Amino acid sequence: MTNLTLALDAMGGDNGPQVSVPASLQALRFNPNLKIILVGDQTKISPYLTDTKDIQSRFTVIHTDEVVTMTDRPAQALRNRKNSSMRKVIELVRDGGADACLSAGNTGALMAISKVLLKTLPGIDRPALIGRLPTSSNKPVYVLDLGANVSCDSETLFQFAVMGSVVCEVVEQNKSPTVSLLNVGIEEIKGNDQVQQAGLLLQESPQINYSGFIEGHEIYSGSSDVIVCDGFVGNITLKTSEGIAKFLIARLKKGFTKGIIVRFLSKLVTPHIESVFNQMNPDHYNGASLVGLRGVVVKSHGNADKVAFTNAINLAVTEAQRRLPELISERLKSIL
Amino acid sequence: MTNLTLALDAMGGDNGPQVSVPASLQALRFNPNLKIILVGDQTKISPYLTDTKDIQSRFTVIHTDEVVTMTDRPAQALRNRKNSSMRKVIELVRDGGADACLSAGNTGALMAISKVLLKTLPGIDRPALIGRLPTSSNKPVYVLDLGANVSCDSETLFQFAVMGSVVCEVVEQNKSPTVSLLNVGIEEIKGNDQVQQAGLLLQESPQINYSGFIEGHEIYSGSSDVIVCDGFVGNITLKTSEGIAKFLIARLKKGFTKGIIVRFLSKLVTPHIESVFNQMNPDHYNGASLVGLRGVVVKSHGNADKVAFTNAINLAVTEAQRRLPELISERLKSIL
Numbered sequence: 001m002t003n004l005t006l007a008l009d010a011m012g013g014d015n016g017p018q019v020s021v022p023a024s025l026q027a028l029r030f031n032p033n034l035k036i037i038l039v040g041d042q043t044k045i046s047p048y049l050t051d052t053k054d055i056q057s058r059f060t061v062i063h064t065d066e067v068v069t070m071t072d073r074p075a076q077a078l079r080n081r082k083n084s085s086m087r088k089v090i091e092l093v094r095d096g097g098a099d100a101c102l103s104a105g106n107t108g109a110l111m112a113i114s115k116v117l118l119k120t121l122p123g124i125d126r127p128a129l130i131g132r133l134p135t136s137s138n139k140p141v142y143v144l145d146l147g148a149n150v151s152c153d154s155e156t157l158f159q160f161a162v163m164g165s166v167v168c169e170v171v172e173q174n175k176s177p178t179v180s181l182l183n184v185g186i187e188e189i190k191g192n193d194q195v196q197q198a199g200l201l202l203q204e205s206p207q208i209n210y211s212g213f214i215e216g217h218e219i220y221s222g223s224s225d226v227i228v229c230d231g232f233v234g235n236i237t238l239k240t241s242e243g244i245a246k247f248l249i250a251r252l253k254k255g256f257t258k259g260i261i262v263r264f265l266s267k268l269v270t271p272h273i274e275s276v277f278n279q280m281n282p283d284h285y286n287g288a289s290l291v292g293l294r295g296v297v298v299k300s301h302g303n304a305d306k307v308a309f310t311n312a313i314n315l316a317v318t319e320a321q322r323r324l325p326e327l328i329s330e331r332l333k334s335i336l
Numbered sequence: 337m338t339n340l341t342l343a344l345d346a347m348g349g350d351n352g353p354q355v356s357v358p359a360s361l362q363a364l365r366f367n368p369n370l371k372i373i374l375v376g377d378q379t380k381i382s383p384y385l386t387d388t389k390d391i392q393s394r395f396t397v398i399h400t401d402e403v404v405t406m407t408d409r410p411a412q413a414l415r416n417r418k419n420s421s422m423r424k425v426i427e428l429v430r431d432g433g434a435d436a437c438l439s440a441g442n443t444g445a446l447m448a449i450s451k452v453l454l455k456t457l458p459g460i461d462r463p464a465l466i467g468r469l470p471t472s473s474n475k476p477v478y479v480l481d482l483g484a485n486v487s488c489d490s491e492t493l494f495q496f497a498v499m500g501s502v503v504c505e506v507v508e509q510n511k512s513p514t515v516s517l518l519n520v521g522i523e524e525i526k527g528n529d530q531v532q533q534a535g536l537l538l539q540e541s542p543q544i545n546y547s548g549f550i551e552g553h554e555i556y557s558g559s560s561d562v563i564v565c566d567g568f569v570g571n572i573t574l575k576t577s578e579g580i581a582k583f584l585i586a587r588l589k590k591g592f593t594k595g596i597i598v599r600f601l602s603k604l605v606t607p608h609i610e611s612v613f614n615q616m617n618p619d620h621y622n623g624a625s626l627v628g629l630r631g632v633v634v635k636s637h638g639n640a641d642k643v644a645f646t647n648a649i650n651l652a653v654t655e656a657q658r659r660l661p662e663l664i665s666e667r668l669k670s671i672l
Contacts, residue, residue, distance in 0.1 A: 070521075070523055071523050071524075071525060072525075073525045108525075108526075135583070136582075136586050136587070150527060150528040151529075184483050184567070184568055184571040184572060185406075187406060187407050188407075189407060189408075189444075190444075190486075191486060191568070192486040192487045192568055193487075215572070216571070216572040216573065216574065216576035216577075216579055217575040217576065217578045217582070218579060219576055220579050220580055220582075229572075231520070232520055232528055232569065233569055233572055235520040235552070236519075236520060236551070236552040236565075236572075236573060237552065237572060237573065239551050239553040240552035240553065240555055240576055240577060241577075241580045242552070242553045243553035243554060243555055243556050243557065244555075244556055244576075244577045244580045244581060245580060245584065246553070246556075247470075247471070247472050247556040247557070248581065248584055251472070
């Protein structure tokens with residue numbers, strides 16, 4: 001692996017430097033070719049920079065005491081947070097000081113600042129947040145948009161479909177990924193105008209392996225490689241999935257308190273059940289990418305712990321290594 | 337219980353009379369005060385009407401050979417399916433021949449025909465499909481709209497909130513149910529225009545116990561009694577929940593095939609796990625109601641089996657007994 005530099009917004013997310021800094025140190029130790037630029041409040045970052053002699057030469061801290069808050073509107077963040085840690089990491093990617101950036105902060109702001117500073121790829125109007133989810137069939141499904149755009153017209157959904165197809169092709173080495181539109185039914189008459197019109201656009205695009213509409217219960221079946229929806233639906237769908245997984249494990253554990261035999265058995269079996277649920281744990285799939293930009297921008301869950309944050313760092317590294325934006329751009333040229 | 341008559345679309349859904357007729361006979365045997373009018377193709381219904389001497393006086397068959405198909409657009413169904421089994425059951429409610437009707441057919445058509453034939457309650461523009469889902473806190477959550485309206489403006493979402501609040505109040509005897517709007521974040525700036533505007537309308541309504549936005553992962557937490565969204569989001573959210581439950585049980589079972597000890601334990605524990613998952617089984621929560629109409633209209637899952645269909649029948653009976661439309665109408669008068 002060639003040397004890579006990651007610019008990391010140390011302040012974003014619910015936990016800030018308490019999680020982002022230890023995760024960075026772990027990633028640096030794991031990956032000897034990685035350099036990390038930690039951007040944020042030096043006084044809040046420093047307490048976590050202990051015992052770092054072995055990796056001292058591979059990280060730097062850029063101080064800024066301004067942050068984008070969770071309640072900043074995207075336009076406000078763009079206009080008023082010129083010295084924020086989030087903006088700085090994106091500027092580093094734009095100016096060539098870093099190969100990728102990562103933030104656990106405000107998604108709308110990350111999207112708005114990235115779009116203005118990095119610009120979208122030719123043919124793409126709006127970046128989308130794409131995530132990789134597990135399925136029953138042991139191959140992942142790529143879902144976009146997971147929350148960067150709360151409303152999308154049919155042309156935007158079409159562009160998301162093209163980007164999703166290219167990402168799956170590039171990352172999974174899947175030559176002809178199937179692409180579906182998330183809808184309330186599989187019949188042509190179903191859905192709102194945006195989805196129906198996007199379906200027509202995709203039917204007319206021989207370079208996309210469009211397989212029609214898909215319903216919510218099929219997301220995790222593995223029947224489609226790429227699923228497209230607007231960011232409002234995508235965000236709620238993803239979070240609902242997390243909620244139901246938690247709900248079921250709570251019910252399972254509660255059920256196991258009934259009866260002595262079941263209680264005894266549960267002690268033996270519970271670790272196994274938890275390991276299964278962990279495969280579904282969003283932390284293990286942490287990190288969604290803003291695709292459609294001229295640079296790698298990865299978004300971590302706001303409430304990521306160290307393990308989850310490290311996974312998001314790994315995702316940013318992988319995308320930078322594979323030069324994902326350039327690959328998407330090349331494929332887009334031939335499709336659009 | 338007073339005598340009640342249910343008009344049942346025997347042809348709707350994936351399984352038609354094969355499921356709807358046996359479920360009807362079971363419901364009749366269970367409930368001596370119930371009468372059922374089976375509407376549909378006599379030749380397809382008859383084969384399932386065996387050994388019915390004990391309940392012969394409490395069901396009738398009204399023959400019609402026209403059906404609403406799953407690919408009929410709502411407007412087509414309304415215009416062209418004048419003799420359909422779906423329309424007939426709604427006409428029976430309108431004309432006083434039945435106290436409630438039930439169909440497992442095309443949701444959009446059921447909504448359109450019900451709206452035109454039964455009319456909406458004063459102050460309500462569009463009926464909504466409301467369902468009752470389980471939560472971690474052992475009280476149900478009412479979610480609407482589950483798919484009757486694929487796009488909704490803020491005023492419609494507001495009306496749904498009012499109806500949901502009244503349904504929860506009436507059915508659960510909850511004097512001040514908390515009502516939330518499903519959104520991509522809890523901060524005021526989050527979401528699309530419709531949700532934000534609906535939030536403002538609800539803030540200004542002291543008679544609704546509005547508790548703000550709620551995210552997908554909180555749906556099953558029990559933190560809100562009523563959750564409001566448009567039918568596109570609601571339908572996908574509900575089906576995603578079903579999908580993830582199936583996904584997890586498949587993973588659990590697969591995991592249990594690894595290792596002799598785990599395999600042995602799994603035989604003892606699997607029935608317990610399945611019983612827990614069954615609490616979440618959509619069949620046990622089958623039946624969603626079209627609320628906001630001047631009559632009881634219940635929609636069963638299209639792929640309901642006999643148990644699930646019987647649950648939908650029970651729901652229709654309960655709502656007719658409690659005279660839900662009249663109660664909603666009374667409460668609406670004081671709120672709107």
